Amino acid sequence: MNITIWNENCHEQQxxxxxxxxxxxxxxxxxxxxxxxxxxxxxTATLDEPEHGLSKDVLDSTDVLLWWGHIAHDEVDDEVVDRVAERVLKGMGLIVLHSGHHSKIFRKLMGTTCNLKWREADEKERLWVIDPSHPICSGIGQYIELEREEMYGEHFDIPEPDRLLFVSWFEGGEVFRSGCTYQRGRGKIFYFRPGHETYPSYYHPDIQKVIENGVSWAAPVHTAWQQYGNVEPLETILEKE
Amino acid sequence: MNITIWNENCHEQQxxxxxxxxxxxxxxxxxxxxxxxxxxxxxTATLDEPEHGLSKDVLDSTDVLLWWGHIAHDEVDDEVVDRVAERVLKGMGLIVLHSGHHSKIFRKLMGTTCNLKWREADEKERLWVIDPSHPICSGIGQYIELEREEMYGEHFDIPEPDRLLFVSWFEGGEVFRSGCTYQRGRGKIFYFRPGHETYPSYYHPDIQKVIENGVSWAAPVHTAWQQYGNVEPLETILEKE
Amino acid sequence: MNITIWNENCHEQQxxxxxxxxxxxxxxxxxxxxxxxxxxxxxTATLDEPEHGLSKDVLDSTDVLLWWGHIAHDEVDDEVVDRVAERVLKGMGLIVLHSGHHSKIFRKLMGTTCNLKWREADEKERLWVIDPSHPICSGIGQYIELEREEMYGEHFDIPEPDRLLFVSWFEGGEVFRSGCTYQRGRGKIFYFRPGHETYPSYYHPDIQKVIENGVSWAAPVHTAWQQYGNVEPLETILEKE
Amino acid sequence: MNITIWNENCHEQQxxxxxxxxxxxxxxxxxxxxxxxxxxxxxTATLDEPEHGLSKDVLDSTDVLLWWGHIAHDEVDDEVVDRVAERVLKGMGLIVLHSGHHSKIFRKLMGTTCNLKWREADEKERLWVIDPSHPICSGIGQYIELEREEMYGEHFDIPEPDRLLFVSWFEGGEVFRSGCTYQRGRGKIFYFRPGHETYPSYYHPDIQKVIENGVSWAAPVHTAWQQYGNVEPLETILEKE
Structure with a gap:
């Protein structure tokens, strides 16, 4: 399993x-x-690298790609976005984290604005498990609690998820669909909300466990060859007539 | 449109x-x-009436049935439950309210335990709209706020809803899938959470609007006749061979 | 209800x-x-008109747009496609017909290739009703039979439909998901397969009925205003703490 | 992984x-x-055994149960059916084969009639893969072809599947949703159509592969403990107020 983690890596420098x-x-x-x-x-790969570190060779050998971006979505080259989308449709798994909801790649694959509400107010977040026997929830209890996080609130303008895994409760009064899975082409996509750059969410053992599970779930499945385009008559059937 | 409202009508007497x-x-x-x-x-129909007020005649002429029950689920006759289920599968709409989640009829149609968490602690509830252009959400703003209600919390042991319309936020830290739609046979089913007997939720204009919308949505659609069982070969096709 | 029918109108001239x-x-x-x-x-609007007949004014006043295209998908201006997509996400219904599966607008909203198999061999098609009480199937019997049509076959590379309404059987041995609905943003989308330019499918009463039903179903629902972006704390809740 | 295969074992004796x-x-x-x-x-377990071979001990130690039944559905004891349903809701996988669509256990878990059309006319069946990267389809090509099988046709009165994996084409003009998955409680359910008792379908390598994949997919996932019923206030939140 080859994993590539993409990060715009801007906040960390600024x-x-x-x-x-x-x-x-x-x-x-x-x-x-x-x-x-x-x-x-x-x-790992970051925005500053040539082709943002996502050359055709890198993508062709990647089984699961993680994506974290926020303030530099617009700086991601459209050609790279198209290349990533094409790889997902051919089977590469994609884990979109936190503010990646507004990345070009996620919006392209969803077909919607992916808009949401947000607020930075050091609020408690509690991610409730909605689908406890989904492999991505394996090893997690009834909920994950984060002492302080950025708030994301509904309405979240996404296509209805194939499976809804987590719903967040926020101290200030909002809820959010925090864990959503999608199939697009042969690729599995998992959106997972936590991870604002000023909170240590990626040090939380349960958040880490969900991401590990997500990578495992998003791995490509050996997929049947499919023929598209103009096809011949199926002689075994039509020859009888 | 013929509407029948069923209520066990026990709390109101006790x-x-x-x-x-x-x-x-x-x-x-x-x-x-x-x-x-x-x-x-x-x-209206209640538990105390003969056949709980749900005779074959009543059900046959009902387009949409509303169901409120709580402490007397076990007293509902299995034969009546079977009769209601059969009518739903043939096209009658069903609106299941609040503690009706544990009614025999809802559990029978869902196939799961429909278990959940609950707590009576006078908590604020906010029902966020998740699917703003669904007809059942028409006329509702971003959320419905109830100053005090009983809490219901996840995990809610139901089949994944066809459409998820509302998610509730509760003051005490829980979330809940408060508005869920299902198709079973030809019948449309809408589960809607609010309405504990000691809170005036059914006087709230938004709650009333959702129930009105739900009744309208659950009305039977003119449905094609379907043949089941042993069928003849389709001569127009097989005669050629 | 304002309806706009878009057609590339090329085959008819050639x-x-x-x-x-x-x-x-x-x-x-x-x-x-x-x-x-x-x-x-x-x-109606066609490819040859300025802005393909789909100016901002036309789209803003359109409730449901029908789309038929085939050999000129690439000639449709990207700016017009973006404008149509934006209108769908804001609530305009969209009916995509037959070879429109490969149109820029459908692929943009789906996020996948929308590839499929096809064959022109004068084959019988039978569209079986899968969801008989969906409003789009109202008035249709168990299936619709077309004496001769172009074949479309699986695998059809689309996101899993919100609802699957029709599955086609083809004489030569293929099946196809011929009626699929999606919600994207506030817009309802209905893909319906029949309608190759060399067969009189749009004269068939059942095909006409499905398209009429589809237009009615795809009409915009009065939708709640939704706030996106940075939001204030909800004082009614936070002020207590 | 403990697997139990249940068969009514009547046709084989008669x-x-x-x-x-x-x-x-x-x-x-x-x-x-x-x-x-x-x-x-x-x-293995069969109808004739005490408790049909499905004692509490057997079920408690079973990870995945396969079910084949046809002419003796009514002879299956309701108590055993309830026991199986309870185990599925607690996590046991269930593979329902062919005429098991009308078994008490499948209908109980689905909540619908599970009615369909059928015909015994030695027709060719072709099961097209609809979801090529689902683990259950791993190793299968574009379709599975069975030279002769019983026909099952739509409309199939089931809840909309979580995932639709196969759609069958039949020589006589019908289609059928032949591979469907469901989650009910913690249990995974897979319905797979082929396997009439007078055809050698379970000797076909692709049919065998799908069943093997199905067993692997339906295995229980390590699931979080979930609390149901009356819960205490969450002090970490409410104590602040």
């Missing part, structure tokens, strides 16, 4: 608070988590 | 607080709401 | 067989059907 | 044709298939 929490970048922390959990082939 | 809020019974209040909104053929 | 079947164009025939069924505000 | 094809019973053939594929703990 905001001391983010840099303090994630000295190796959010991508560095996520890589450490996945390696610690036993994955061996874990790479 | 609990002065409930009787005070609903002097005509919960069924009486719901009937008043639907008549006020323009429906003309609105009947 | 292929005598198509011109013979649809002397007023496919758009003309669809307009006649909808007017005959009682709709009064029915407009 | 119909020489069935006995000839399945000399060890359909359960015996299915057991041979699963053992051959590497499963080691495979048991």
């Amino acid at each position: 905001n001391p608070k983010a840099a303090n929490i994630y000295p190796e970048g959010i991508h560095g922390q996520l890589a450490a988590v996945l390696i610690e959990s036993g994955y061996t082939d874990v790479k | 609990n002065p607080k409930a009787a005070n809020i609903y002097p005509e019974g919960i069924h009486g209040q719901l009937a008043a709401v639907l008549i006020e909104s323009g429906y003309t053929d609105v009947k | 292929n005598p067989k198509a011109a013979n079947i649809y002397p007023e164009g496919i758009h003309g025939q669809l307009a006649a059907v909808l007017i005959e069924s009682g709709y009064t505000d029915v407009k | 119909n020489p044709k069935a006995a000839n094809i399945y000399p060890e019973g359909i359960h015996g053939q299915l057991a041979a298939v699963l053992i051959e594929s590497g499963y080691t703990d495979v048991k």
Whole structure:
């Protein structure tokens, strides 16, 4: 299993608070988590690299891609976005984290605005498990509690998820569909809400467990060859007539 | 459109607080709401009546049935439950309210335990609209706020809804899928959470609007005749061979 | 209800067989059907018109848009496609017909390739009703039979439909999900398979009935205003703490 | 993984044709298939055994149960059916085969009649893959072809499947949703159509592969403990107020 973690890596260079929490970048922390959990082939890629670190070779050899972006969505090259989308449709798994909801790649694959409400007010978040026997929820209790996080609230303008795994409760009065899965082409997509750059959410064991489970779930399935376009008559049937 | 409102009508006879809020019974209040909104053929039925007021004749002429029950689920006759289920599968709409989640009829149609968490602690409830362009949400703003209600919390052991319309936020820290639709056979089913007997939720204009919308949505659609069982070969096709 | 029917209108000018079947164009025939069924505000628009006949004014006043395209998908201006997509997400209904599966607008809203198999071999098609009490199937029997049509076969590379309404059987051995609904943003989308330019499918009463039902179903619902972006704390809750 | 295969085992005793094809019973053939594929703990159970071979002990130690029944559905004891349903809701996987669509256990878990059309006319069946990257379809090509099988046709009166995996094409003109998955409680359910007692479908390598995949997919997931019923206030939240 080859994993690539993409991070725009901007806050960590501009905001001391983010840099303090994630000295190796959010991508560095996520890589450490996945390696610690036993994955061996874990790479990272960031906005500043040529082709944002997502060359055709990198993508062709990636089984699951994680995506964290926020303030630099517009700086991601459309050609790279198209390339990622094409790979997802051919089977690469995609885990979209937190503010990645507004990334070009997620909006392209969803076909909607992916708009939502948000507020930074150090609110408690509680992610309730809605689908307790889904593999992504394995090992999690009834809910995950984060002492302080950014609030995301409904309405979240997404297509109805294939499966709804988590719904968040926020101290200030909102709810949010925090864990959603989709199938697009041959690719599995998992959106998972937590992870604002100024909170240590990616150090929380349950958040780490969900991401590990998500990577495992999103791995490509050996898929039947499918023929598209103009096809011949099926002789075994038509020849009888 | 013929509407029948079923209520076990027990709390109203036993609990002065409930009787005070609903002097005509919960069924009486719901009937008043639907008549006020323009429906003309609105009947009520209660547990104490022969066949619980749900004779074959009554059910055959009912387009949409509303169901409120709580402490007397076990007293509902299995034969009546089977009769209601059969009518739903043939096209009658069914609106299941609040503690009706544990009624025999809802559990029979869902196939699951329909278990949930609950707590009576005078908590604020906010029902967020998840599917703003669904007909049942028409006329509702971003959320409905109830100053005090009983809490219902996840995990709610139901099949994944066809459409998820509302998610409730509760002051004490829980969330709940408060508005869910299902198709079973030819019948449309809408579960809607609010309405504990000691709170005046059925006097809230938004709650009333959702119930009116629900009745309209659950009305039977003119449905094609379907043949089941052993069928003849389709000569137009097989005769060629 | 304002209806706009868009047709690339190319086959009718280039292929005598198509011109013979649809002397007023496919758009003309669809307009006649909808007017005959009682709709009064029915407009048409074609590829050759300025902005393909889909100016901002036209789209802003359109409740439901029908789309037929085939050999000229690439000639549709990206700006017009973006404008149509934005209108759908804001509530305009969209009916995508036959080879419109490969149109820019459908692929953009689905996020997938929308690839499929096809064959022109004068095969019988039988569209079986899968969801008999869906409003779009109202008035249809167990199936619709078309004596001869182009074949479309699985795998059809679309997101799993919200509701699957029809599955086609083809004489040559294939099946196809021929009627699919989706919600994207506030807009309802209905894909309906039949209608190759060299067959008179849009003269078939059942096909006409399904399209009329589809237009009625896709009409915008009065939708709650939704706030997106940065929101204030909800004082009624937070002020207590 | 403990697998139990239940078969009513009636045709094999009454119909020489069935006995000839399945000399060890359909359960015996299915057991041979699963053992051959590497499963080691495979048991069988039949109608004639005490408690139909499905005692509490057997069910408690079963991870995935397969079910084949046809002419003796009514002879299955309601108490055993309730016991099986309870185990499914607690996490046991259930694979329902062919005429098991009308079994008490499947209808109880679905909440619908599960009616369908059928015909015995030695027709070719082709099961098209609708969801090629679902784990149950792994290793299967574009379709599975069975030279002769009983026909099952739509409308199939089931709740809309969570995932639709296969749609069958039949020579005589029908289609059928032949592979459907459901989640009920913690249990995964897979309905798979082929397997009439007078055809050797369970000797077909692709049919065997799908059943093996189905067993693997339906295995219980380690599921979080969920609290139901009356719960205490969440002090960490309410104590602040």
